[in-house]
Every structure is written in structure tokens, then in C-alpha cells.
Amino acid sequence: xxxxxxxxxxxxxxxxxxxxxxxxxxxxxxxxxxxxxxxxxxxxxxxxxxxxxxxxxxxxxxxxxxxxxxxxxxxxxxxxxxxxxxxxxxxxxxxxxxxxxxxxxxxxxxxxxxxxxxxxxxxxxxxxxxxxxxxxxxxxxxxxxxxxxxxxxxxxxxxxxxxxxxxxxxxxxxxxxxxxxxxxxxxxxxxxxxxxxxxxxxxxxxxxxxxxxxxxxxxxxxxxxxxxxxxxxxxxxxxxxxxxxxxxxxxxxx
Numbered sequence: 001x002x003x004x005x006x007x008x009x010x011x012x013x014x015x016x017x018x019x020x021x022x023x024x025x026x027x028x029x030x031x032x033x034x035x036x037x038x039x040x041x042x043x044x045x046x047x048x049x050x051x052x053x054x055x056x057x058x059x060x061x062x063x064x065x066x067x068x069x070x071x072x073x074x075x076x077x078x079x080x081x082x083x084x085x086x087x088x089x090x091x092x093x094x095x096x097x098x099x100x101x102x103x104x105x106x107x108x109x110x111x112x113x114x115x116x117x118x119x120x121x122x123x124x125x126x127x128x129x130x131x132x133x134x135x136x137x138x139x140x141x142x143x144x145x146x147x148x149x150x151x152x153x154x155x156x157x158x159x160x161x162x163x164x165x166x167x168x169x170x171x172x173x174x175x176x177x178x179x180x181x182x183x184x185x186x187x188x189x190x191x192x193x194x195x196x197x198x199x200x201x202x203x204x205x206x207x208x209x210x211x212x213x214x215x216x217x218x219x220x221x222x223x224x225x226x227x228x229x230x231x232x233x234x235x236x237x238x239x240x241x242x243x244x245x246x247x248x249x250x251x252x253x254x
Contacts, residue, residue, distance in 0.1 A: 003066065004027035004028055004029050004030075005028055005030045005032075005064065005170065005171060005202050006026075006028035006051065006062070006063070006064055006171065006202075007027055007062070007063040008024060008025055008026040008027070008028075008047075008051075008060070008061075008062050009025050009060050009063075010023045010024070010025055010059065010060035010061075011023070011024045011025070011047070011050060011057050011059070011060035011061070011062060012024075012057065012058050012059040012060055013046055013050060013055065013057050013058050014058055019226055020043050020046040020226050021043045021046055021047060021050070021057075021226045021227075022043075022225070022226040022227045023059075023060070023227070024043070024047060024060075024226070024228060025060075025228075026047075026221065026228065026231075028171075028202065028204060029202075030202055031200045031201075031202055032203075032218045033197045033202075033203045033205070033216055033217050033218050033219075034203065034204050034217060034218065034220075034221060035205045035207055035212070035213035035216075035217040035221070035234070036048075036204065036205065036206045036207070036220075036221050036223060037206075037207065037208070037210070037213060037220060037221070037222050037223070038222055038223040038224055038249065039224065039249060041225075042223040042224050042226065043223050043225075043226040043227070044175075044206040044223050045175050045176070045206055046226075048095070048173045048175050048204060048206060049175075050062060051064070051069070051093065051171075051173060051204070052090060052093050052095050052173055053069060053070055053086050053089065053090055054095075056070060056080075057070070064089065064092055064093070064170075064171065065092060065170060067089065069089055070086060070089070091119070091120075091167060091169070092169055092170050092171060093169050093170075093171045093172070093173055094164030094165060094167055094169035094171070094172045094173065095164060095172075095173040095174075095175065096157070096160050096161055096164055096172070096173070096174045096175065096177045097160070097175050098175055098176045098177065098179050099180055100148070100153070100157050100159070100160045100180075101160065102148040102156055102159060102160060102163070103148075104147065104148050104149060105147075106147070107144065107145050107146060107147055108135065108140060108143050108144055108145070108146055108148075108151065108159045109131055109132070109135065109144040109145065111148075111159055111163050112131040112134060112135065112159065112162050112163045112166045113127045113128060113131045113166070114163075115163065115166055115167050116131075116166050116167065119167070120167070127166075130166065131162070131166060132144060134162040134165055134166055135159075135162055137162065137165075137192075137195070138158040138159070138162045138192050139158065139188070139192070140155060140158055140159060140162070143155060143159075152185060153181045153182060153185055154181055154182075154185030154186070154188045154189055155188075157177055157178070157180075157189045158188065158189060158192055160177075161177075161192055161193070161196070165196075170202065171202050171203075171204070172196065172201055172202065172203045172204075173203075173204050174193065174203065174204070174205040174207070175206050176207060176208065177189055177193070177205075177207075178190065178207070178209060179208065186209070190209060190212050193205070193212070193216070194212075194215070194216055197216045205217070208253065210238060210250075210253065210254065213234055213238065214234050214235070214238050217234040218233075218234075219231060219233065219234070220232065220233070220234045220238060222237060222241070222243070224245050224249070229243050229245050229246055230242060230243045230245075230246045238250065
């Protein structure tokens with residue numbers, strides 16, 4: 001494919017006086033695994049939320065699969081899309097958050113089938129079969145009838161990944177998916193993400209797990225104060241960074 005799956009151009013976002021994103025431009029290619037690293041408050045999560053349209057941008061544009069997100073151009077002016085149209089665009093992305101956000105009153109299987117049934121209106125038998133396959137894929141088919149309170153944090157996050165995949169997204173966004181987990185549970189979630197990367201899924205991952213980034217990422221992007229400071233192959237950015245700010249960050253976290 002000669003075009004990026006995600007094209008981000010001069011995107012800016014402020015919250016009051018705080019400028020979270022400063023003219024960010026970035027391409028994400030089909031099948032690429034991109035890890036975003038940087039200190040808290042550097043703009044990584046805001047960038048993901050802008051792609052998923054949970055946060056509206058102030059300037060610039062984001063294209064997903066060639067389609068401009070959130071707005072349409074008409075007569076030389078931009079008009080914000082309706083919530084229904086934004087919802088349609090959002091179906092192209094799956095997002096996994098720090099907190100698992102599972103429905104507490106629904107089983108693992110029901111959490112996964114909810115979106116395809118209610119949002120996509122698909123057939124129940126087909127959705128259930130696919131959901132069970134997703135649970136098998138994340139190693140939790142035996143927990144299909146368990147409720148979130150009966151699952152460990154790592155298991156809940158793996159269900160959350162399966163739930164996102166059930167919508168058949170073309171892009172998966174991960175916002176520090178292991179940061180709320182006890183250390184001994186981190187590995188099981190990262191293992192699922194590694195398998196997902198091997199399958200060819202396009203992924204943008206905000207993470208502090210530099211070992212994961214070194215092993216899995218095709219590209220690492222270091223952000224600081226709302227801007228992209230450095231990007232490149234994981235071995236280059238994490239091993240021999242060019243920028244002093246990148247070196248200072250890495251020396252503080254390794």
C-alpha cells in the first residue's frame with residue numbers, strides 16, 4: 001500500500017492554557033506497530049484520543065484510510081460531522097485503555113459480543129462463535145462465563161483487547177494497557193499484544209514498557225511537551241538516540 005493508513009498533519013490541541021499537542025505530523029503505515037514513548041503529559045494519550053475522536057482537535061487534520069476524521073469540507077469550509085457519522089468513523093479503530101472499562105454486570109463473553117450485536121446488528125450465532133475464538137486467542141476461553149470481578153486485572157485487560165478486536169477494526173490503539181496492572185500480570189497482556197502484532201494488525205501503542213517496544217515496534221516515536229522530538233527504528237531511537245532530550249528521557253527510565 002502506497003498510502004499511510006493514518007495521516008496526521010499539523011494537529012494541535014489545547015486544554016485551556018495548556019498546549020497538549022503542538023503541530024504534530026505523523027504517518028502510520030498498514031501493518032506497522034508504532035510505540036509512542038515519553039514522560040507523562042507529553043501528548044501521547046491526547047494524540048490517541050484525537051485519532052479515536054474522543055477528543056476534538058483544534059487545528060490540522062487526521063485521515064484514516066483516506067477519510068478525513070471528524071469534519072467534512074463543503075464550499076471551502078469545514079463542518080463538524082454528526083455524532084452518528086463520527087461513530088461510524090470510530091468503528092475503524094479499536095481502543096484499549098489503562099483501565100479495563102468492562103461492563104461489570106456482563107460476563108467476559110457478553111462484554112465481547114455487546115458491540116457487534118448492538119452497534120453492528122450482526123447475527124447472534126456468528127458473533128458468539130467469533131467471540132469464543134477471540135477468547136481462545138487471548139487464552140481465556142475457559143473464563144467465558146466469568147464476570148469481571150472474578151477475573152484478575154491481566155485477564156480483564158485481555159478481555160478488553162478481545163472486545164476491541166470483535167469490532168474488526170483496521171487500527172488498534174493502546175493507551176498504556178499495562179500501567180494499571182500488578183507487575184506479575186504485565187507479561188500476559190504483552191504476550192497477547194505480541195501475537196496481535198505478528199498477525200499484521202496496525203497498532204499504535206503508548207507504553208512505558210521499553211522492552212516491548214524494543215522487541216515488537218517497527219518504529220518508536222519519542223514525544224515531549226506536545227511535540228515529536230525523534231522517531232525511527234526501535235534499535236536506533238532506544239539504542240543510539242540522536243536527540244539530547246531523548247537520551248535524557250531514556251537514561252531516567254532505564
